[in-house]
Amino acid sequence: MPCIPRKIIEHKLGVDPACKPVKQRKRLFDPGRSLIIETEVDKLLIARLIREVLYPTWLCNPVHVTKPDSSWQMCQDFTNLNKACPKDSYPYPRIDTVVDSFVGFYILHFLDAFKVYHQIYMARKDEEKTSFITDRSTYYYSTMSFGFKNTGATYQRLVNKTFKSRIGRNMEVYIDDMVVKSRTYEEILEDLRETFETLRSIQMRLNPKKYTFGVPSKKFLGFIVSHRRIEANPEKVQAIINMKTPTSVKEVQRLTGRMAALNRFLSKSAERGLLFF
Structure with missing residues (x-):
């Protein structure tokens, strides 16, 4: 799979040299999950997103994440590796500023990157650190993958650099969410x-x-722009309407969390929220 050239961006782990490499013990999976792992590995090998590795110093296990459609997706347990990596403090755009910027733009175009993280190469010196083990062999990632620390910051750095002359003018980007905005139909093609x-x-x-x-409008970053x-996202409003009356502290916390997402649409939300405490 072709990737964005290394001269433009690479994902660097920045592993603390004082941290000792960790090799996780190989975990056992039932036949169904093992088949999912090997099938996904075959796809990644064909796409040249992973390669076999000998004598890795860092080693982790695959894990299964449940997708919205209840199917499983293979990821890697990079817990130990992530602990050895410092936080990338690159700033993200303020969500309220981004969503407010659509006022006056009548036509919107929403774009989505294909396998977004796999389009960015890993720094060569960090590739071997991403190694994982399966029943068949050990492999490392040659591209960025879901589960690495700071991937969002790396991607935000890329899009800010790429679209710096357009952000705020006729485009908004929040990590991998891209929206082109036009004031008139005459501006669309350009x-x-x-x-x-x-x-x-x-x-x-x-x-x-x-x-x-x-x-003219669509859901973006949890709001209807x-x-x-x-406007408030109708799905979030309906989720609150459908809630049962809270009967425990945990359920009250769940309610206040959902209400917080709608604060800007509620008059005197802080005062009214005191009733929950």
Whole structure:
């Protein structure tokens, strides 16, 4: 799978040299999960996203994450490796500032990167540290993968650098969420042409199944954005309506957490929230 050139961006772990490498013991999985692991490994090998490795100093195990459709996805348990990596303090955009910026833009175009993290190479000196073990062999990642610490910061650094002349003008980007915004129908073609030329220049690939072009509003970062204002996400409102009356501290905490996501849409939310305590 082609990736963004190394001269543009690489993911660097920055492992603390004082931390000793950790080799996790190989875990046992039932036949069904083992088959999922080996099937996913075959796909990654074909796409050249992983390679076999000999004598790794760091070693972790696969884990299974449940997807929204209840199927399983293979990830890696990078707990030990992540503990040895410092936090990347690169700043993320303020969500409230981003969603407020759509006021006055009547046509919106939503884009989604294809296998977003796998498009960024690992720094060569860090590749071997990403090693994991299966029933068949040991492998390392040649690209960034889900589960590494600081992947969001690396991706935000990439998009800020790539779209620096356009963010706020006719585009907004929050990690891998990209929106092109046009004020008039006459501006649409130019805004999209500029976007795709920029993406082509860094060899970033998009997921055609998740395109949405020319809509007046859509969900973005948990809000409904449009040219008029932002609106509360109906799904979050309905989730609160469907809740049973809280009968424990944990359930009250769950309610206040859901209410917090709607604070900006509620008058005197802080005062009214005191009733929960």
